[in-house]
Amino acid sequence: MEEVTEAVNNLTIAEGAAATAGAEGHKKNRIQVSNTKKPLFFYVNLAKRYMQLHEEVELSALGMAIATVVTVAEILKNNGLAVEKKIMTSTVDVKDDTRNRPIQKAKVSVLRMTYGPYLP
Numbered sequence: 001m002e003e004v005t006e007a008v009n010n011l012t013i014a015e016g017a018a019a020t021a022g023a024e025g026h027k028k029n030r031i032q033v034s035n036t037k038k039p040l041f042f043y044v045n046l047a048k049r050y051m052q053l054h055e056e057v058e059l060s061a062l063g064m065a066i067a068t069v070v071t072v073a074e075i076l077k078n079n080g081l082a083v084e085k086k087i088m089t090s091t092v093d094v095k096d097d098t099r100n101r102p103i104q105k106a107k108v109s110v111l112r113m114t115y116g117p118y119l120p
Contacts, residue, residue, distance in 0.1 A: 029054040035065040059110040066108045
C-alpha cells in the first residue's frame with residue numbers, strides 16, 4: 001500500500017493531458033475509475049492530488065466500477081476532505097463484440113468533489 005501512496009505522490013499531471021485525449025472530451029480534473037486496474041486507495045490518493053491541483057475533481061465510472069467510485073467518495077467525505085456537489089446517473093451504449101450489438105451500461109459521475117480548504 002505504501003508503494004501506491006508513494007507512486008501517487010510522485011505522479012505529475014501534464015497540463016496537456018486534456019489536449020491529448022482529443023475527441024474523448026477528457027477533462028483534466030476527471031478520474032475515470034476502474035474496479036480491476038488499480039487498488040481502491042490509489043483512487044483515493046489520486047483524488048486528493050487532483051483536488052489540490054484543480055480544487056475540484058469529478059469521479060466517473062461504468063458498470064461494476066460504480067461501487068468503487070461511491071467508496072472513494074465516501075472515504076473522502078468521511079475524512080472531511082471533500083463534499084460532493086452533484087451526482088449524475090445515466091446509461092451509455094457500449095459495443096459488445098461477442099453479440100455484435102450495443103449493450104447499455106450504468107454510469108455514475110460524482111461531480112465537483114471540493115477539497116477541504118474550500119469546504120463551505
